[in-house]
Amino acid sequence: MDTPQTHQFKVIGTRPVRHDGLDKVIGRAKYGADYSFPGMLYGKVLRSPYAHARIKSINTEKALRLPGVKAVVTHADFAPQTTAPVYRMGGEAAVNPLYLASNILAKDKVLYAGHGVAAVAATSPHIAEEALALIEVEYEPLPLVLDLLEAMKPGAAIINPDLRRKDKPDEQTNIAGEFQFKRGDIEAGFKAADIIVEREFRTEMVHQGYIEPPNALGIFPGDGHATVYTSTQGPFDVRIMSATLLGLPEGNVKVVPAEIGGGFGAKLTVHIEPVALLLSKHAGGRPVKMVMTRTEMMRGATGPTSGSILRVKMGATKEGRIVAAKAWFAYEAGAFPGSPVWLGCFTGLSPYDIENFLVDGYDVLVNKPKTSSYRAPGATNAAFAVECVVDELANRCGMDPLDFRIRNASREGTQSVMGPKFPRIGYIEVCEAIKNSQHYRTPLAQVPGKYRGRGVATGFWINGGMQSSAIVNVHADGTASLVTGSVDIGGSRASTAMVVAEVLGLRAEDVRPAVADTDSIGYTDGTGGSRVAFATGLAAYQAAHDVVRQLKERAAKVWEISPEDVAWVDGKAISKKNGAPPLTLKELAPRLTRTGGPVTGRANVYATGVGPAFAACLVDVEIDPETAKVQVLRCTVAQDAGKAIHPSYVEGQMQGGTVQGLGWALNEEYVYDEKGTLRNASFLDYRMPTCLDLPMIEPVIVEVANPGHPLGVRGVGEVSIVPPPAAVANAVSMAVGSRITDLPISPPRLFKVLAARRG
Amino acid sequence: MHEFSYEAPTTVDQAVKLLASDGDSARVICGGTDLLIQMRNAVRKPRLLVDVKGIPEMREISFDAKAGLKLGAAVPCIEIHESQVMHRYYPGLTEAAHLIGSLQIQSRASIGGNLCNSSPAADTSPALLAVGAIAKIVGPAGTREVPVEKFFTGPGTNVLQKGELVVQILIPPPAPHTADRYIRMIPRNEMDIAIVGAGACVTLDGDKVAAARIGLGAVAPTPILAPKAAEYLIGKKLDEKTAERAGELARESASPIDDMRGTAEYRRHVVGVLTKRALLGAAERARQN
Amino acid sequence: MSKKQLVETTINGEPTEFLCETRQSLLESLRDVLGLTGSKEGCLTGDCGACTVLVDGRPVCSCLMLGVEARGKKITTVEGLAEGTQLHPLQQKFLEDASLQCGICTPGFLMSAKALLDRNPNPTEAEIRYALAGNLCRCTGYDKIVRAVMNAAKVMQGR
Ligand SMILES: Cc1cc2nc3c(=O)[nH]c(=O)nc-3n(C[C@H](O)[C@H](O)[C@H](O)COP(=O)(O)OP(=O)(O)OC[C@H]3O[C@@H](n4cnc5c(N)ncnc54)[C@H](O)[C@@H]3O)c2cc1C
Ligand code: FES
Numbered sequence A: 001m002d003t004p005q006t007h008q009f010k011v012i013g014t015r016p017v018r019h020d021g022l023d024k025v026i027g028r029a030k031y032g033a034d035y036s037f038p039g040m041l042y043g044k045v046l047r048s049p050y051a052h053a054r055i056k057s058i059n060t061e062k063a064l065r066l067p068g069v070k071a072v073v074t075h076a077d078f079a080p081q082t083t084a085p086v087y088r089m090g091g092e093a094a095v096n097p098l099y100l101a102s103n104i105l106a107k108d109k110v111l112y113a114g115h116g117v118a119a120v121a122a123t124s125p126h127i128a129e130e131a132l133a134l135i136e137v138e139y140e141p142l143p144l145v146l147d148l149l150e151a152m153k154p155g156a157a158i159i160n161p162d163l164r165r166k167d168k169p170d171e172q173t174n175i176a177g178e179f180q181f182k183r184g185d186i187e188a189g190f191k192a193a194d195i196i197v198e199r200e201f202r203t204e205m206v207h208q209g210y211i212e213p214p215n216a217l218g219i220f221p222g223d224g225h226a227t228v229y230t231s232t233q234g235p236f237d238v239r240i241m242s243a244t245l246l247g248l249p250e251g252n253v254k255v256v257p258a259e260i261g262g263g264f265g266a267k268l269t270v271h272i273e274p275v276a277l278l279l280s281k282h283a284g285g286r287p288v289k290m291v292m293t294r295t296e297m298m299r300g301a302t303g304p305t306s307g308s309i310l311r312v313k314m315g316a317t318k319e320g321r322i323v324a325a326k327a328w329f330a331y332e333a334g335a336f337p338g339s340p341v342w343l344g345c346f347t348g349l350s351p352y353d354i355e356n357f358l359v360d361g362y363d364v365l366v367n368k369p370k371t372s373s374y375r376a377p378g379a380t381n382a383a384f385a386v387e388c389v390v391d392e393l394a395n396r397c398g399m400d401p402l403d404f405r406i407r408n409a410s411r412e413g414t415q416s417v418m419g420p421k422f423p424r425i426g427y428i429e430v431c432e433a434i435k436n437s438q439h440y441r442t443p444l445a446q447v448p449g450k451y452r453g454r455g456v457a458t459g460f461w462i463n464g465g466m467q468s469s470a471i472v473n474v475h476a477d478g479t480a481s482l483v484t485g486s487v488d489i490g491g492s493r494a495s496t497a498m499v500v501a502e503v504l505g506l507r508a509e510d511v512r513p514a515v516a517d518t519d520s521i522g523y524t525d526g527t528g529g530s531r532v533a534f535a536t537g538l539a540a541y542q543a544a545h546d547v548v549r550q551l552k553e554r555a556a557k558v559w560e561i562s563p564e565d566v567a568w569v570d571g572k573a574i575s576k577k578n579g580a581p582p583l584t585l586k587e588l589a590p591r592l593t594r595t596g597g598p599v600t601g602r603a604n605v606y607a608t609g610v611g612p613a614f615a616a617c618l619v620d621v622e623i624d625p626e627t628a629k630v631q632v633l634r635c636t637v638a639q640d641a642g643k644a645i646h647p648s649y650v651e652g653q654m655q656g657g658t659v660q661g662l663g664w665a666l667n668e669e670y671v672y673d674e675k676g677t678l679r680n681a682s683f684l685d686y687r688m689p690t691c692l693d694l695p696m697i698e699p700v701i702v703e704v705a706n707p708g709h710p711l712g713v714r715g716v717g718e719v720s721i722v723p724p725p726a727a728v729a730n731a732v733s734m735a736v737g738s739r740i741t742d743l744p745i746s747p748p749r750l751f752k753v754l755a756a757r758r759g
Numbered sequence B: 001m002h003e004f005s006y007e008a009p010t011t012v013d014q015a016v017k018l019l020a021s022d023g024d025s026a027r028v029i030c031g032g033t034d035l036l037i038q039m040r041n042a043v044r045k046p047r048l049l050v051d052v053k054g055i056p057e058m059r060e061i062s063f064d065a066k067a068g069l070k071l072g073a074a075v076p077c078i079e080i081h082e083s084q085v086m087h088r089y090y091p092g093l094t095e096a097a098h099l100i101g102s103l104q105i106q107s108r109a110s111i112g113g114n115l116c117n118s119s120p121a122a123d124t125s126p127a128l129l130a131v132g133a134i135a136k137i138v139g140p141a142g143t144r145e146v147p148v149e150k151f152f153t154g155p156g157t158n159v160l161q162k163g164e165l166v167v168q169i170l171i172p173p174p175a176p177h178t179a180d181r182y183i184r185m186i187p188r189n190e191m192d193i194a195i196v197g198a199g200a201c202v203t204l205d206g207d208k209v210a211a212a213r214i215g216l217g218a219v220a221p222t223p224i225l226a227p228k229a230a231e232y233l234i235g236k237k238l239d240e241k242t243a244e245r246a247g248e249l250a251r252e253s254a255s256p257i258d259d260m261r262g263t264a265e266y267r268r269h270v271v272g273v274l275t276k277r278a279l280l281g282a283a284e285r286a287r288q289n
Numbered sequence C: 001m002s003k004k005q006l007v008e009t010t011i012n013g014e015p016t017e018f019l020c021e022t023r024q025s026l027l028e029s030l031r032d033v034l035g036l037t038g039s040k041e042g043c044l045t046g047d048c049g050a051c052t053v054l055v056d057g058r059p060v061c062s063c064l065m066l067g068v069e070a071r072g073k074k075i076t077t078v079e080g081l082a083e084g085t086q087l088h089p090l091q092q093k094f095l096e097d098a099s100l101q102c103g104i105c106t107p108g109f110l111m112s113a114k115a116l117l118d119r120n121p122n123p124t125e126a127e128i129r130y131a132l133a134g135n136l137c138r139c140t141g142y143d144k145i146v147r148a149v150m151n152a153a154k155v156m157q158g159r
């Protein structure tokens, strides 16, 4: 049978140079901040120094009088908003427009230090900044709550007065959402266990750390039509959200996606796009460019992901079978509801086939910035806890940690935590890939004066499908162009073009991919959820087949036979009737004019058939016993890609996600003072890994075809971030002989563990 | 950023005049790697910046066996690292300069800027303390020389008066069998501010310590000397045990605080570790001199 | 005071004059005044290296240098790396080795790597990692960047 695994592809699986690469290595590619227009103004946002305060008054007069200042806006300038949800992402994600508007510019309370209060447009960024200092805001400070557990207690300072406890509807609360997943008989499950491990874990807020600051260039003249240039992952998300906040019909907003300098989920929502448009409107339609500062984006509302408290109890038989699991997850939502705790709840246990489980999740408000998505949102926190406990169980059973996982592995037909049965998945295969790796088979050598340890962990991510559109145009010279609405954040132009090239029998470089604005392509969900290669790839595949259908008709005309008698094989039209030599696209293209005119293939998909993703990470660490500093010595990551269209970019996703996970494990964290000010709001003190902190990251691509995709593709963008924090914690725990429960495992924290152990 | 004027004098005299001309509101800019960030954050708002990089004597590195080292305050760290003289006579100070920021930062960041910014965590400060460096200061009232241990007055503050600038850093020539070493603790391997820094300079007489100085960073409101630890070593053989003990004594000199970069408890512990390592490293080098 | 200053300098081999305010950084001068947007802004605090340019051959964060300080200097930006249509081996290897994902960090990495190879044509992996430590990349995990620099060095040495 011809499967994606056995088929001899010509283009898929090769490593061509990406089409947009040249522009990016010569400095010509245009990112959002690179756009300029005549008469352009620069916008800046004034941000609250208080973590929780009532805004008593805002006086903008002095600022408006500063020469060069053209507009000042506040929340009141948005169209009035309600809490009635607006849907995006194919209806899967609901946005509360009142919360959205109030997060971008505070309504009557500021809820975290860094919360936007007012915005200014002026003729230079420096003048805009000076104007911010002239805006007079009178605040009435309110009690604040920063700690997750404190926030959950009755009597805590209340952030949103409208939220009520589920069990006591007249009591206010900071718990914005509760989630539960359960199956089987949890008590009986634990009774059957020979070994039970129960632990509490803690993680801090971490930032996505994309290098490019959020930016937006808004043009909103008085004609009711607005245009925004922005580096976004979701142009159509920006369109609906900006339109809503401005009170415009969705179609009146055009979003032009610029090149984007990383997002990792955080740029799926709007941060300043509506503000740039609002300022433009108030400045007589002049273009307004806004670029956030690094401090602004860390303190402000671009959204880190949640800090969390994670309690996990699991029981196994002596033989190494997990019989019961209980988890309690509380995630910081930040100042507005919406942490990814529910995603944590149903991903954490998913690698395992467990009969009895109970998972409780809490979405908790604290006076910190509203969280936003970060690569496999919610999954890493949960997996950190679960994978540490699983490691301990394996140890206590005297089993190899990978064998233990394989014994309990989810596989095709296992009922997942969410309910549906898994289709064909590659969990066992990724575990085996690590087991068979050179790295795993090489024992870790100890050296005098250091502690060394090795750890493994695995991770699961659901991946996304949803909606995509694609257009393929055939050119007279026999090349083609591919137009999609998917912003290219890491090589997706190349991979989608390769799909088209494969179908049409072209070389990858003969298909020019373009990313279109929201007026020029059909609705396409954002570049997130690992969905582009899968869903936009599917749209490209179908659009290419639409071209093939038409080419067969044209060939039929040339050969004067019926289209049914033409086949398309290996990129060629073949006549099933007379012995005419086959026609390639190159040969057919010049004849299009005379056989009916241009050929354009189109496809619009709502992609189901999503293939879940699994990854496993193996890491060796070395610890300086005196300074408690952890160095990563070696790291291997295995991941099921389904089918790797462009293996280099698949590896890149695996390596990049792994390193983000290593950063999360080792040093990254938001550090707040008691007033709720983020102390380390710079790259210098936030401490993401530099290349000097890392070894090469060894990728092992596993290909277990996704039955839901014609080429077997699964999403590859996210799952690699999930295992590393647990893998590092397991490695460090082994090295120092104590269970690590808190992230990050920074030197001061690990020092405490070591000191406690020494007594 | 606010508005300001910019001048680039080519002599110290001109610089002093410019600095004195605008009250408290004129400032030296050298590499700008501290100052421009402070100005962007509106922490400092000078009306006049005086760029001293074009003043020849502030860019010089010259060594004389009798007089010692003259190190121009405007010399960027990368040039310190590239200097044979610096490596030969002051390897510890040289490695401290080469730890600052990235290569991009070192191409701009000056030794004088590191000193005058007067951060308690500045990397070259403990190294300068260890080698007994002196700041040569010129101002409207003339020239004065201030030992680095007397230079700092608090976090981010120092003895410089209106119109004054540091022109050079003077360091005595190392006695025979003398060497220095600087080590810092950072969670990453580069691009980080010291949680603790320790500089040591050791002179050996046979296998005994004849003289020692220990400078510490990030464990007190200013970079400090650890005199007790240094005194303890005099006349002793420098080995694991004595170095360890010196480290314990150095801890007593430290008064660290909790901040976003580390806890006081951790810092106090690491002071001992780094002091020990810096001392052993310096002694190792001194033996080869 | 807000009078603009005339700065005479050399950019990518071309004698260039531009007008800037004293408070404009070299990065702003390049991007907003001269339209050379290849150098990127990631932090404005010298931490990310996206704005790296060469000043008289040395790598510098252009966000931490004033435009007026460019007087009389030779500035090289990513736009000046290729010779006409002939890509620099580093650019070629970054493309072939898939060393960029989002690409925002790429100009800075190219400039730091060029500064390294100009001084040390045959660096070890450790030397490469040290020389690039002032450049942050959040997408790639650095692996393919380090490899591209190694491979470019090989090409340049005719190996
Ligand atoms: C990314 C990054 C990383 C860094 N890493 C480190 C690090 O690892 N270790 C470390 O110690 N520092 C670090 N720094 C801080 C900084 O680079 C150093 O302190 C540097 O040495 C400052 O030198 P400069 O020439 O840039 O000073 P400038 O910013 O030009 O000046 C600093 C201050 O000193 C004054 N000044 C400068 N020269 C003189 C003079 N001759 N006389 C009188 N006053 C003067 C200025 O007015 C100003 O107040 C880092 C900075 C950045 C941006
Ligand atoms: S923008 Fe200059 S270093 Fe980040």
Ligand code: FES
Residues within 6 Å of the ligand: A211, A261, A262, C099, C100, C101, C102, C103, C104, C105, C106, C136, C137, C138, C139, C140
């Ligand atoms: S490729 Fe995106 S930051 Fe490096």
